[in-house]
């Protein structure tokens with residue numbers, strides 16, 4: 001017999017005590033933040049995180065105009081993690097001195113440079129270009145499922161056996177990384193996100209920086225090799241692309257710029273898609289009748305993917321920096337230089353948009369297009385077509401091959417300790433074949 005996930009944390013917004021809560025540090029916010037965010041939505045347009053300059057915005061109607069107003073709210077927030085302490089910062093600088101300094105590019109830049117950087121890689125991520133990857137991704141999904149289903153009577157650890165490898169393989173294919181380096185690739189991705197939305201130990205910060213520099217050398221070597229010997233692939237195009245230099249001329253990208261673009265593509269794509277795969281299995285597994293409907297009517301797969309993106313919102317929130325004096329958000333003043341966190345995960349469960357039962361998994365919701373799981377405006381996720389394709393193919397293939405599943409008793413349903421990148425640490429399943 002399977003088990004069901006326990007109700008974690010407060011059951012209603014009234015029970016959620018938000019006074020003094022710090023989403024970066026308080027583990028209850030990492031495990032299940034929804035009732036806290038709903039309480040914030042009810043009480044205040046801006047929740048000020050005590051002892052920081054961060055104001056959290058949770059209402060859908062306030063987030064959309066903020067992310068559209070790129071003059072007032074800048075993406076130049078630097079790092080999404082808490083800054084390291086003095087001596088550790090010094091060690092980190094010394095490690096980066098053996099590689100390249102981190103510089104802001106797409107996600108962490110405003111126009112005109114945001115546009116220039118994004119344009120260097122955009123052609124690889126258009127829906128049409130990504131659709132060409134369908135046969136390759138189908139093959140990867142088949143291979144992973146063949147392996148998993150070869151022995152279906154055991155407990156399957158869905159995160160490690162499926163949800164982690166697929167996004168890694170997909171983005172590695174675009175970047176032209178050899179399959180032999182897949183394990184390194186995943187490790188570097190984890191190193192890059194280790195400080196996002198959580199507090200980490202000094203040791204982890206240092207080991208993560210070493211991993212990042214290792215990744216820099218891996219790509220720098222390959223970029224240089226393609227500078228004079230282009231191979232018609234992603235890295236060749238990146239190293240040889242010409243951008244406006246802002247002074248009327250053109251130039252190629254500097255190495256730190258290219259490494260920053262690559263690391264954003266790698267980082268933004270892996271953890272988020274992995275976490276959506278796991279959440280999707282969680283939602284269906286809580287009410288298998290929805291899975292039965294999807295299996296009976298495959299046109300429900302695409303909306304089911306949107307609905308799992310809405311509820312999972314694995315890129316839960318993003319910073320914006322206030323650029324001007326005298327700015328107000330719904331009447332609440334915010335000071336120049338302070339940070340606003342647009343909480344997409346909260347907006348995606350805002351009862352004003354999603355009705356009285358916003359936490360229910362319902363692929364037939366009429367307004368799914370309004371979800372903000374991929375953001376909105378100029379920073380709208382460049383990888384959205386890729387993530388959607390992977391998720392759709394995976395659930396199409398699963399619908400062919402798997403009739404149902406139960407959660408094994410070995411599950412603890414624990415999430416990673418981050419409120420910005422929310423995802424299950426593992427998900428043990430017992431599958432029943434179709």
Ligand code: HEM
Pocket residue numbers: 067075106107108118171264265266268269270272273276309313314315318344372373374375376378379380381382383384386387
């Ligand atoms: C389920 C999967 C994914 C989710 C939920 C997600 C979510 C997001 C969100 C919310 C943003 C906007 C950030 C902001 O408002 O400032 C974003 C931007 C971005 N995403 Fe994704 N993402 C996913 C998959 C991917 C993939 C597969 C890639 C890589 C191919 C990717 C690459 C990026 C990049 C580079 C940006 C910055 C774009 C810019 O600033 O112009 N993402 N993503």
